[in-house]
Amino acid sequence: MNSPTGRDRPRVVILGAGFAGLRLARSLRGTAVDVVVIDRQNHHLFQPLLYQVATAGLAAPDIAAPIRRVLRRNKSLRVIYGEVTKLEPDKKRVWLGDEALSYDILAIATGAGHSYFGRDEWAEFAPGLKTLRDAQDIRSRILRAFEAAERIEVEAERGPWLRFAVVGAGPTGVELAGALAELARKILPGDFRRFDSGMTEVLLIEGGPRVLSAYPEDLSQSAERQLEKLGVTVRCDARVTMIDADGISINEGERIAARTTIWAAGVQVSPILEGLGCPLDRAGRAHVSPDLSLQGQPDIYVLGDAAHVEEAGKQVPGVAPAAMQMGKHAAQSIRRRLAGKQSRPFRYRDKGSMATIGRASAVAEIGRLHLRGYAAWLAWLFVHLIFLVGFRSRIVVLINWAWAYIGYRPAARVLAELAEDGQAEAPPEKL
Ligand SMILES: Cc1cc2nc3c(=O)[nH]c(=O)nc-3n(C[C@H](O)[C@H](O)[C@H](O)COP(=O)(O)OP(=O)(O)OC[C@H]3O[C@@H](n4cnc5c(N)ncnc54)[C@H](O)[C@@H]3O)c2cc1C
Known part of the structure; x- marks a missing residue:
């Protein structure tokens, strides 16, 4: 060469x-x-569990591993940050x-x-989920929305803070909406005085006719039923036409007042x-x-x-x-x-796909097998733990996760006292 x-x-x-x-x-x-x-980034990121960091179920180090550490054994390899x-x-x-x-x-x-489909100005109001920073930003917005609602005296004005819109019902949107509904209904009750967090509205907005469009139709339908059981309102055939700080507009001018929007489309x-x-x-x-x-x-x-x-x-x-x-x-x-040999074509071995919806609910397609509910969730849990190899420690993550995830305990709900620029993190918007 x-x-x-x-x-x-x-x-x-x-x-x-x-x-x-x-x-x-x-x-x-x-x-x-x-x-x-x-x-x-100086870390390899286990993106499939990012939604857990975004919804305060896991802490950032649980799903990120320093690249240098992961690759330290190969002496003829150099890492540049x-x-x-x-x-x-x-x-x-x-x-x-x-x-x-x-x-x-x-x-x-x-x-x-x-991709915001050419509407990059929406990014400010509807962050997407891709990096640890995104997950921490979303988590902060969610927790601060509940804090803002607690400071509002007039009940009628609390609504937009307790309404969360997730745009896009692919696997990430479904996971986020399900985890948010569980946070509000199963983890937060009892923490606030002025409202019942169980009354929180989580909307999953999808432009197409069904959730999880890449999955077989029976699993899409099952996912929608499981989401609704958790308290998520699914809106299909709803095209987003505007997003700003106060909410989103869909289809022909329908307006939804929601102070927190998350982007999971494109x-x-x-x-x-x-x-x-x-x-x-x-x-x-x-x-x-x-x-x-x-x-x-x-x-x-x-x-x-x-x-x-x-x-x-x-x-x-x-x-x-x-x-x-x-x-x-x-x-x-x-x-x-x-070695001077001809290269071979790549062949993808499809081992199936699975999307989690909440604790004990998921859908999975493994070959011809279609799993729903608890069985699908167990399969999802098993696969994700296997793949967490090389992260902080599978055992530590497992214990944290079991404690927080299965036992509905608060795990990662602490808002940082100081923001990255050293300024105190702003309290919820002045009301
Ligand atoms: C929220 C979320 C949930 C997901 N859930 C699942 C799931 O449950 N199951 C599943 O199988 N897949 C899931 N995926 C998809 C899966 O994570 C991706 O398919 C996979 O990460 C793709 O791997 P990759 O190596 O191509 O890119 P990535 O894993 O995204 O890695 C790209 C790397 O390139 C670096 N990089 C980018 N640009 C530059 C640059 N200019 N200079 C230097 N570095 C750069 C980034 O920092 C990053 O570390 C999910 C994705 C997301 C975002």
Whole structure:
């Protein structure tokens, strides 16, 4: 290999230490390459449990692990904490601000963020859930809304603070709405004097005709019933036309007064992929070749949520198992290339999908098996605990979780005394 890095061993640069990047980095251990992993967060994040941090069920360290620590055993691997701002494929280098780094092989696994469908001004009023910071922001808004309601003397004015709107009924929206309803109805009762938290309204707003549209119809219907049993009001065929600090508007001008809105709709991949000069889909994902490299640019792989991969005309879903499988496959492709062998096409092994709705309620599709309620929830719990490997400690998380989650105990409901800028965190809006 003619190396632009001028090194004996090829340098593999991995952008992003999410599920795909981390699996690739781990799988390259023992391969004759130097690996550089770059991430703008210093931690790998277990996104499937982010909603638990957002709804005050778990604390942030329970679902995040320092990348250096996770990858410490591979001595030919270096971690850089920084943001890649530009790609320069013709010169085989990436830029971190004004600092360039050359590569022989590049793997882009930068994941996906939110799309507000061209209405970015809504982000201020309806944060999305992707990072730990997002989860902490949402948790703070939720807890502060209850605090604000407690300070209001006139009952009629309390409503908008005790009404929560979640936009988008995919797995994240369903999980958030279910957990919020449980927080209000099962955990908070007794904490406030001026209102009964059990009267809190949680609305799940979906533009399409059903919740969990990627799931079979019977599981969608079951999910909707389970949500309603928890006290969530599901509104399907409701298109959001406006979001501001006081609430949201849907369809032809219907107005819902809600001081807390959470965005769980729309996916957009990082704009840095635009610098690759390859075809992108509507969400900005790169269309890749069967071996996950870019057409005409065999030194560049795109993995995980950033990649558009199709199998038998169906798009491989943006889920953690798919990202991990892609990371593993890219490592095999790199090894085969270095050995002068032809790479093999990626095959996605679908191990099923599951969405949790609350304690003891979920839906799961595992092959032909459709599970609902408690059985689905047990399957979900088992899978998530297995995958928490490498995090703070499975046992510590399990104990915290069991205490907080199964026993309905307060776990992560403390609002920070100081905000990041050192200023005291503002009390709820002056009433
Ligand atoms: C709230 C939520 C819940 C989810 N629940 C589930 C679930 O229950 N089951 C499931 O299978 N999947 C779930 N998913 C989807 C799953 O998390 C993703 O499919 C998976 O994380 C994709 O892995 P990835 O490696 O492609 O990207 P990510 O895991 O998102 O990792 C991308 C990494 O790239 C870094 N990065 C991005 N841009 C840059 C840059 N310019 N420079 C440096 N670093 C950068 C980020 O900091 C991040 O660490 C959920 C996702 C979310 C947001």
